[in-house]
Amino acid sequence: MATFFALAAVAANIATIVLIVMGVMGRIQNRNPFEFLRGSTLWLAGLVALAATLGSLYLSEIAHLIPCRYCWFQRIAMYPLAVILLMAAYRKDSMAGLYAATIATIGLGIAAYHRFIQAFPDLDSGACSATGPLCSGYYIKEFGFVTIPYMSLSAFLLILTLLWADRINASTPLDPTSTDPISTDPTSVDADTTT
Numbered sequence: 001m002a003t004f005f006a007l008a009a010v011a012a013n014i015a016t017i018v019l020i021v022m023g024v025m026g027r028i029q030n031r032n033p034f035e036f037l038r039g040s041t042l043w044l045a046g047l048v049a050l051a052a053t054l055g056s057l058y059l060s061e062i063a064h065l066i067p068c069r070y071c072w073f074q075r076i077a078m079y080p081l082a083v084i085l086l087m088a089a090y091r092k093d094s095m096a097g098l099y100a101a102t103i104a105t106i107g108l109g110i111a112a113y114h115r116f117i118q119a120f121p122d123l124d125s126g127a128c129s130a131t132g133p134l135c136s137g138y139y140i141k142e143f144g145f146v147t148i149p150y151m152s153l154s155a156f157l158l159i160l161t162l163l164w165a166d167r168i169n170a171s172t173p174l175d176p177t178s179t180d181p182i183s184t185d186p187t188s189v190d191a192d193t194t195t
Helices: 002-028 041-062 069-091 096-119 148-171
Strands: none
Touching: 002 041, 002 148, 041 069, 041 096, 041 148, 069 096, 069 148, 096 148
16 A cells, blocks of 8 residues: 555646646746636545545554654644535635645645655654654655655645645636636726727
8 A cells, every 4th residue: 555655646746746837837828727627626635635634544543553743743734624625615615725725835844844854864853752653764665755744745735736726717717708817807997998
């Protein structure tokens, strides 16, 4: 299962990179590159959070890996995201994405720091319990770099990227004849219509 989870993290990284490149290119070309995801970004983000939640529960409850202190903090950020994002998708509430993005950003920071101290264990401040697992230790290290905090980091990044795509879709009019699909100012008036 460790290899499966590692492959899922790498797939999440590839999806994140593709979406970011599409978003940047779309902004340069003044068009919405995420139109094909309209209405599904919150569902996808919620499914990523749900998969990460179920994966972490598998590792602790079935594989019997004891979560360290930073793993618990990442869980505290990830578990509510699965509920918030899936409820927001069901209710078509894109404003919930703002709250989810805040939680995901906090989780991302914790995951990044956790992965950093795994890479540089001498910098570990000793925040983990002496009786529990070391935060700088590894239960899983696939492909030479994919660890549990890396998997968490990948999930948080993909969730944030999908929420960014959702914001672009929410701020882009559905009218395909619009000359400025990125503009969201409803008070702007076309010069041709004022004459």
